[in-house]
Amino acid sequence: MIVTVTLGILLSLLLLSIPVAAALIILGFSIGQIFSDFPLYRAIGEISWSASTDFILLAIPLFVLLGEILLRAGIAKRTYTALARWLAWLPGGLMHANIATSAMFAATSGSSVATAATITTVALPEAERYRYRESLFAGSIAAGGTLGILIPPSINLIVYGFLTNTSIPQLFMAGIVPGIILTLLFMACIFAICLFKPEYGGVRQEATRAERLSSLADLVPVLLIFAVVIGSIYTGIATPTESAALGVLFSLGLAWQNRAVSLDFIKQVLEGTMRTTAMIMLILVAANFLNFILDSIGLAEQLTEFVNNLGLSPFKTLMVIILLYIVLGFFVETLSLMVITIPIVAPVMTGLGFDPVWFGVLIILLIEMALITPPVGLNLYVVQGVRQRGSISDIMKGSMPFVGMIALMVLLLILFPDMALVFSQYVD
């Protein structure tokens, strides 16, 4: 009963294009009024204040800031050029650089839109110049952009940790191995396609050894930031929020060294950061209040009981959940999808005995898929938006092989759960 009402209200508000944060709050108020005798809405001030001052959440604005600094300092371009020199000789050429650059940027910032947009800007002119098949080329950028939410530091993993009270250092460590494997799967997929259908790849370029060696210097900054951020978490020197602060200052130093820092640069970085931060935090504060309401009326318990009464085995339930995310992922924007579903689904799955960290990684993989499946795959539109010619269906087709790779990765993660848990057991 509650579930039907909840879903009914929420879906209609969202489809009416009501801002997600407002939709969550209206839902919270209505549920509170209908199912509780207490005036729960009166707690909104206290609850919002405590969510707004949650030290763990501070990692989100700081990682956004870190990413903004790196992207606007032109470091993405240098990284791309360097990786192209190392990888362009492979069958599939520059497409490997698309994936690898995305993965490296994923390792420093959490925004897939910014990463995908930046890499499209740098890479797409090359596709034309060297006569790549544009659909697969653009698809590789869209797919590469999704790596950002799996490879730590990832804002989406922080959101999952916040909503489910799961350790964020553990989630970060759990994202590393699946992130690397997925990157390799993407590259293997490009390799295989271009081996059998060379017309998909472009004119092969070879860089000289000297060019390659000199480009190494351009890879150092990004690797250093990854080392600072993830290293400080792994060794226990810093919490995720603290490591983000270290990363911000470090990247600012790099931008300074790149002679990118100016008053205009700072203004743009701050504006970009606030735009993203305010958007995310408004939704999280609202989602947190909705969670409080759902907790108060005991929705999670009811659902868990309901699922138990269905008599499905844990494995079958998992399949249902995966299917649910794939279908919802076609239509719902990803951050909204996460804040709406995770508070309800995660307790049920943990109750069935699944590891919360492992499940977090699984959810993130499904969210990645949602980013590149039509009709509402944000990354597809970002790439098309920068491309500004041809049809978006080219990019949808070009992304299909990568959707397949993500599905394969989901399967691997279910068969070998240790992939996610191998590193996470060493941190708190």
Added chain:
Amino acid sequence: MNTSIIPAAHRVSRIAAWAGGGILLLTSVLITVEVILRKVFTISMGGADEISSYAMAVSCSFGFAFALFQKAHIRIDVVYNKCPRMLKHVLDIASLAFLGAYMAVLSYFGFKVFWVSFTKGTTANTPLHTPLWIPQLAWTIGLWGFTLAIVLLLSATLFSLLKKDAQTAAALAGAATLKEEIQKETADTSDTDAPAPQESSESGGTP
């Protein structure tokens, strides 16, 4: 009432956003100093995390209005995009009205949070004994500013609809188009000698 107040409000919100972003930068410095002192010199200043938490609340509430004028608050536009223009206006108005209602309630109860701390002299249950009303006042001001921004935008949109100026109304309150979003994301201020693969890759082909 006329719509020229909106650019002015946008400017004010931009300045508030710079302040909010500046607070975040300072927070990074504070936290970094704390981590270094703690690990290298094993001294703890204590309280860096507490102050940073307040800073985040204030910073975000200062950024909400700017995000509104920049159309950054997420709306799901699958159905919206397929609607005729008239219906889009209705949805725009409803969106602003609902967001405004939420923020009015939150601002009211946010003010109460501040007021209770202020009148009771509540301090944080930490070594710093921070008088909580100080950060809460700044946070509440940000919330009220956001509410005001929504009211202004809603009035300006209604006003231009009354004048049958549908274009202005859509520009003010319509959901963000992807083109605008990408333009903001890829604005690149670097003037370095980075070996850009090709000159035309600079500005993402934006006109």
